[in-house]
Amino acid sequence: MEQLLDSHAGGPMPSSVRQKDNRNSMFSSISWSPKLYPAVALFVDLDLLPGLKNELILRNAVFKGKIDSVTQILKKPGSNKGHVKIFFNNLETRDLALLAERSGVVLIAKTTATLRLFVAPPPLAVVNALSPTAQETEWVPRKSAPIARGPMRPVNLRHAKAASASLAEVVLENNLGIILIQKPYARNFDSPTLVDIPPGYVAFHSLDRDHAYGAVILVRLSLAVSCRAVFRSSLNHVAAVGLHSCGKTFRFISMYVRPSCHDSSTVFRSVFRSLLTPLAVIGVDSNAKSSLWNSVTTDRKGMDLEEILLVYKLNVLNRNRNELDFLPSGTSFLDITLGTDDIVTPRWFFPTIPSLSDHPFIYFEIMRSTQPCSAPLLKAPSPKLPHLTK
Numbered sequence: 001m002e003q004l005l006d007s008h009a010g011g012p013m014p015s016s017v018r019q020k021d022n023r024n025s026m027f028s029s030i031s032w033s034p035k036l037y038p039a040v041a042l043f044v045d046l047d048l049l050p051g052l053k054n055e056l057i058l059r060n061a062v063f064k065g066k067i068d069s070v071t072q073i074l075k076k077p078g079s080n081k082g083h084v085k086i087f088f089n090n091l092e093t094r095d096l097a098l099l100a101e102r103s104g105v106v107l108i109a110k111t112t113a114t115l116r117l118f119v120a121p122p123p124l125a126v127v128n129a130l131s132p133t134a135q136e137t138e139w140v141p142r143k144s145a146p147i148a149r150g151p152m153r154p155v156n157l158r159h160a161k162a163a164s165a166s167l168a169e170v171v172l173e174n175n176l177g178i179i180l181i182q183k184p185y186a187r188n189f190d191s192p193t194l195v196d197i198p199p200g201y202v203a204f205h206s207l208d209r210d211h212a213y214g215a216v217i218l219v220r221l222s223l224a225v226s227c228r229a230v231f232r233s234s235l236n237h238v239a240a241v242g243l244h245s246c247g248k249t250f251r252f253i254s255m256y257v258r259p260s261c262h263d264s265s266t267v268f269r270s271v272f273r274s275l276l277t278p279l280a281v282i283g284v285d286s287n288a289k290s291s292l293w294n295s296v297t298t299d300r301k302g303m304d305l306e307e308i309l310l311v312y313k314l315n316v317l318n319r320n321r322n323e324l325d326f327l328p329s330g331t332s333f334l335d336i337t338l339g340t341d342d343i344v345t346p347r348w349f350f351p352t353i354p355s356l357s358d359h360p361f362i363y364f365e366i367m368r369s370t371q372p373c374s375a376p377l378l379k380a381p382s383p384k385l386p387h388l389t390k
Contacts, residue, residue: 035089036068036087036088036089037087037088037089037090037091037094038085038086038087038088038094039085039086039088039094039097040073040083040084040085040086040162040356041083041084041085041086042083042162042165042166043076043081043082043083043169044081044082044083044084045080045081046072046075046080046081046082046084047080049070049072049084052070052084053067053069053070056070056086060097062093062096063093063097065089066088066089066090066093067086067087067088067089068087068088068089069086069087070084070085070086070087071084071085071087072084073085074354161185161195162356163185163355163356163357164184164185164195164196165195165196166355166356167179167181167196167355168196168197168198170353170361171198171201171218172198172199172200175220176220177219177220177223178217178218178219178220178223178241178252179201179217179218179219180215180217180239180252180253180254180283181215181216181217181218181239181254182214182215182254182255182256182283182284182285182359183212183213183214183256183285184205184207184211184214184215184216186207186211186212186214189209190209192207192208192209192211192214194207194216197218198218200220200221200222201218201219201220201221202218202219202221202224202229203216203217203218204216204217204218204219204229204231204239204240204241205217205239206233206234206235206236206238206239207236208236210236210237211236213236213237213256213258214236214237214239214256215236215237215238215239215254215255215256216239216254217239217240217241217252217254219241219243223243224243227243227244227245227250228243228244229241229242229243230242230244232251232275233253233275235271237255237256237257237258237267238253238254238255238256238271238275239253239254239255240252240253240254240275242277248279248368249277249279250279250280250281250366251275251276251277251279251280251281252280252281252282252283253271253275253280253281253282253283253284254282254283254284255271255282255283255284255285256284256285257284257285257286257287257288258287259287261287264286264287264288264301264304264305265301265304265305265308268305268308269308272308272312272314276312276314276340277340278340278342279340279342279343279368280314280338280339280340280343281317281337281338281339281343281366282314282336282337282338282339283335283336283337283338283362284335284336284338285334285335285359286301286302286305286334286335286336287301287334288301288302288304288305288334289301289302289332289333289334290302290303290305290306292306292316292318293316293318293333293334293335293336294318294320294321294327294333295332295333295334296332296333309338313340313341314338314339314340315338315339315340315341315343316336316337316338317337317338317339317343317345317348317364318336318337318348318362319348319349324349324350325349326349326350326351326352327350328350328354328360330358331358331359331360334359335359335360335362337362337364339366341369342368342369343366343367343368343369344366344367344368344369345364345365345366346365346367347363347364347365348362348363348364348365349362349363349364350362350363351363
């Protein structure tokens with residue numbers, strides 16, 4: 001190489017060398033790397049991946065010279081569909097692509113496939129989920145609504161559009177009964193409207209202007225009807241639903257506590273005092289750390305919450321990390337599943353599906369510790385769970 005460059009000075013080797021019109025050699029710096037702006041495309045036909053970059057440029061002239069690369073980041077099990085990350089070298093072009101998708105412009109169409117783009121959260125992965133154009137079925141106070149039977153899932157969507165769209169597909173494919181959501185994705189400031197409610201599900205919430213820090217419960221409509229669902233909360237950060245089964249009422253609570261809340265103990269006490277029943281299940285993003293729910297350390301908020309759980313006789317249903325086959329990375333383990341003494345969880349685990357949020361999915365099933373009724377409320381008969389298997 002030194003002979004080629006006619007230099008014997010030594011030193012670091014360049015990463016690449018090229019010549020142009022017999023002029024001086026041009027070097028690509030060994031330390032320089034271009035600034036790239038990623039976007040995630042959900043449920044792309046992966047057979048198109050080898051030519052996807054050229055196809056995008058062919059159908060969208062504005063992308064010429066603006067796409068650096070296209071990379072697969074997730075393949076849907078048993079399918080040729082998956083998620084890809086598109087790296088733009090120009091921020092304005094990336095944002096233009098996102099705007100076009102939101103406006104209904106088809107960026108690439110081959111057969112019936114439409115590429116849908118979302119901003120890629122820098123440190124996060126992509127969830128295995130579809131984005132159905134669902135009818136928005138929402139429950140708001142002053143209306144009565146119905147309820148469903150099946151497994152449950154608490155999830156923090158981090159107020160993200162992509163996470164919301166992905167969750168809808170996971171819910172549908174796995175026929176989940178109840179979904180406890182914190183920090184949902186909603187539109188409109190004064191009158192929040194949830195996005196991507198799966199068909200056949202009803203949403204219970206009291207979201208207000210702070211909906212980005214709110215809580216929602218989705219229930220399969222058939223379960224809501226058969227179990228005579230009753231909404232029990234008027235708070236943005238708490239959603240609570242009562243389901244009647246076998247002469248008993250199960251109460252499900254979804255709750256979010258902000259990290260900036262300096263007196264979270266008062267928040268927990270207020271909610272537990274007003275909403276707990278003998279058969280209660282709670283999914284909460286606590287923003288409190290404790291080894292009881294697998295945090296590496298225990299902070300002051302965690303210690304305070306441990307004492308409150310003792311007072312209100314609530315059990316932590318999270319499995320210990322030593323009992324789990326899979327532990328998600330990039331999380332502080334702030335999400336807690338709680339239950340009263342008569343609630344047991346035959347299954348509780350983290351699915352391997354990434355959630356497009358900094359909070360992983362949690363899957364669990366519940367039943368009464370003594371079940372006199374022949375048909376348990378939420379113990380579904382071994383669902384197939386194609387993407388949640390454990």
